[in-house]
Amino acid sequence: MAQSGALSRGWGMVSGLFTEVGTMMILTVRTLISAVRSPHPYGEELVWQFLFVLRLSWFPLLVSTFALNLGAPGLQAAGILSLFGALDRLGGFFVVIAIRWIGPLVTAVVVAGVAGTAITADLGARKIREELDALQVLGVDPIKNLVVPRFLALMVVTALLDIFAIIMGLSAGIAAELLYHQPLGGFFATLFTNATITDLWSSVLMCTMFGAIVAVVCSYKGMSASGGAAGVGRAVNQAVVISLVAVFFFQFVVSSVILATNPELQAVR
Amino acid sequence: MNAWLEAPRSWLDSFGEIGRFGLRVAGNVYSGRVFKFFGESLRQAGILIFGSALVIWAFVFILGLQCGLQGAYFNRSIGAPSLAGLFSAYCDLREGLPYAFGYILSAKVGTGIVAEIGAMRISDEIDALEVMGIQPITFLCATRLLGAWIAIPFLYLVGIGLIYAASYLSVVQQVGDVSSGGYLLIFWMYQSPPDLIFSLIKGMVMATVIVLVGCYYGYTASGGPVGVGTATAKSMVFNIVAVHILGMLGTVIFWGANPRAPIGG
Numbered sequence: 001m002a003q004s005g006a007l008s009r010g011w012g013m014v015s016g017l018f019t020e021v022g023t024m025m026i027l028t029v030r031t032l033i034s035a036v037r038s039p040h041p042y043g044e045e046l047v048w049q050f051l052f053v054l055r056l057s058w059f060p061l062l063v064s065t066f067a068l069n070l071g072a073p074g075l076q077a078a079g080i081l082s083l084f085g086a087l088d089r090l091g092g093f094f095v096v097i098a099i100r101w102i103g104p105l106v107t108a109v110v111v112a113g114v115a116g117t118a119i120t121a122d123l124g125a126r127k128i129r130e131e132l133d134a135l136q137v138l139g140v141d142p143i144k145n146l147v148v149p150r151f152l153a154l155m156v157v158t159a160l161l162d163i164f165a166i167i168m169g170l171s172a173g174i175a176a177e178l179l180y181h182q183p184l185g186g187f188f189a190t191l192f193t194n195a196t197i198t199d200l201w202s203s204v205l206m207c208t209m210f211g212a213i214v215a216v217v218c219s220y221k222g223m224s225a226s227g228g229a230a231g232v233g234r235a236v237n238q239a240v241v242i243s244l245v246a247v248f249f250f251q252f253v254v255s256s257v258i259l260a261t262n263p264e265l266q267a268v269r
Numbered sequence: 270m271n272a273w274l275e276a277p278r279s280w281l282d283s284f285g286e287i288g289r290f291g292l293r294v295a296g297n298v299y300s301g302r303v304f305k306f307f308g309e310s311l312r313q314a315g316i317l318i319f320g321s322a323l324v325i326w327a328f329v330f331i332l333g334l335q336c337g338l339q340g341a342y343f344n345r346s347i348g349a350p351s352l353a354g355l356f357s358a359y360c361d362l363r364e365g366l367p368y369a370f371g372y373i374l375s376a377k378v379g380t381g382i383v384a385e386i387g388a389m390r391i392s393d394e395i396d397a398l399e400v401m402g403i404q405p406i407t408f409l410c411a412t413r414l415l416g417a418w419i420a421i422p423f424l425y426l427v428g429i430g431l432i433y434a435a436s437y438l439s440v441v442q443q444v445g446d447v448s449s450g451g452y453l454l455i456f457w458m459y460q461s462p463p464d465l466i467f468s469l470i471k472g473m474v475m476a477t478v479i480v481l482v483g484c485y486y487g488y489t490a491s492g493g494p495v496g497v498g499t500a501t502a503k504s505m506v507f508n509i510v511a512v513h514i515l516g517m518l519g520t521v522i523f524w525g526a527n528p529r530a531p532i533g534g
Contacts, residue, residue: 059277071517092346101339121495128495230497233384236502237377237383240505248331
């Protein structure tokens with residue numbers, strides 16, 4: 001008896017997961033279709049959302065990327081490279097860390113944690129106050145007017161913030177070199193010999209996808225919030241967990257493919 | 270202009286408040302007042318384990334895969350693929366695991382606490398507790414902090430095992446530049462038991478801050494169901510920045526002066 005209870009609970013969890021992922025996919029497709037199909041009434045909202053996300057995220061992003069890049073790759077790698085007497089190699093290392101990996105990752109974490117939570121809280125509040133139903137009664141499509149502008153704005157903002165994350169990451173690398181009293185010539189020399197244009201476009205493209213994932217997950221969770229006072233809080237909680245796990249998994253898959261299929265990234269320099 | 274400075278200003282503003290609140294909660298734990306509700310603490314530890322452990326471990330595992338992958342390709346591009354273990358050892362134990370724990374704890378546990386305690390605040394349950402003569406800070410916040418301190422070290426140690434396994438998988442099985450024995454030789458050479466203790470301290474400090482921040486934002490939530498959502502979002506912002514700054518400070522304190530590597534005299 002107890003065993004069948006556990007089994008059915010496990011099955012419930014699995015089927016719930018598939019239902020959720022499927023519903024998010026449907027939302028993604030509907031968002032894409034209504035973004036392309038005319039009319040396009042969301043221009044003003046798009047600009048507003050863009051500025052809103054940028055305003056919320058710029059400060060956490062700059063602090064986070066600088067701190068993470070100074071601590072994790074900067075000081076750890078500089079410590080071990082100084083034992084080898086090869087501190088100029090830090091530049092080549094920062095191509096891997098700041099451009100390929102940590103830049104997109106921290107941008108996604110900050111956008112999910114700062115802008116994604118705000119989107120879920122906003123849409124969840126509208127859902128709880130039954131504003132979304134009211135919009136539908138008025139003949140206004142919530143997906144076209146609310147989800148599409150957030151989706152497009154997050155995609156653009158995340159790609160934009162990735163550039164700032166890379167700049168801050170490289171500044172943190174420079175700060176690590178300066179802490180070890182190194183001239184910066186070696187850092188820039190290895191940085192520029194190791195960096196390829198593939199690194200840059202894959203990083204920015206990856207970030208665009210992260211923005212799309214975060215926007216869809218957070219909009220979905222906000223629009224399906226329910227259950228009174230605890231509901232919106234719980235929706236925010238689930239939204240940020242799902243977006244983080246999805247983003248990390250997606251990044252692993254994408255960077256596996258990009259690293260394995262582009263031989264110029266693996267050439268010995 | 271003012272709107273653009275809103276985020277840093279509100280962040281600085283709440284910093285002092287959170288510090289005072291956190292000290293009050295930690296005082297409740299250290300003075301032993303929380304042990305009146307020891308059963309509740311154990312229940313909170315149980316909720317943490319059953320509700321969050323799988324998500325935490327899955328997240329840690331993915332980060333381990335990524336650590337191994339980037340390390341393997343980086344070492345190939347400098348012409349030393351056999352040294353991939355060095356990158357994984359540093360990335361897994363010293364940096365990756367504390368950050369992975371920080372991210373997923375602030376996402377799952379921190380915002381979960383805000384949603385729960387915030388809902389209690391909105392539906393006046395906290396005032397009801399006070400009327401019944403139960404200290405709400407002790408009963409709601411201190412028990413959660415003690416529960417986290419009971420459960421998280423064990424989750425962390427299991428996480429270490431998982432992140433090692435994940436890095437091994439991606440370096441040796443997925444990329445495959447280095448043999449299993451060659452990878453493990455370098456991997457174990459570049460870490461020592463004190464590194465594990467330092468890493469655990471880093472993770473526990475992050476976990477403590479995350480639980481306290483969650484309790485603060487939940488305890489002070491206001492403005493109806495919408496207010497709970499806003500408070501949850503705010504706690505996430507604060508936690509992300511706090512996790513990164515604590516991670517950097519931990520690296521500077523533990524490994525900044527001495528990289529603790531078996532190189533040279």
